[in-house]
Amino acid sequence: MTNDQKYDLEERTAEFGGNIVKFSKEIPQNPVTKPLISQLVRSGTSIGANYCEADDAESRKDFKHKIGICKKESRETKHWLRMIAGAVPNLKEKARKLWNEAKELNLIFNAIIHSTKKKD
Secondary structure, X not given: OOHHHHHHHHHHHHHHHHHHHHHHHHXXXXXXXXXXXXXXXXXXXXXXXXXXXXXXXXXXXXXXXXXXXXXXXXXXXXXXXXXXXXXXXXXXXXHHHHHHXXXXXXXXXXXXXXXXXXXX
């Protein structure tokens, strides 16, 4: 993987986190959505943070662990987006677009994990 590709994924995960924050501000807050918003922001923004940590990993094992967290967080983000789409139907289409990006990120991190396992 070249530095340009690493930077692109770093930028992509940061942009995704920013889009999650913007989307979260559009969700009307009530007793149902408030905890969903909190969980969505946590998982959606942690993908980029963990990718940055993986990029600066101290060992191969540390790298694989952090990428695994990125994969888990992207999958969790899909879940929270699905819950919000159900709770706020008028935001379903916006949630779907973010869900698709979370799915793509999950597939990318899965490929990275499989690639690192082949090298072991």
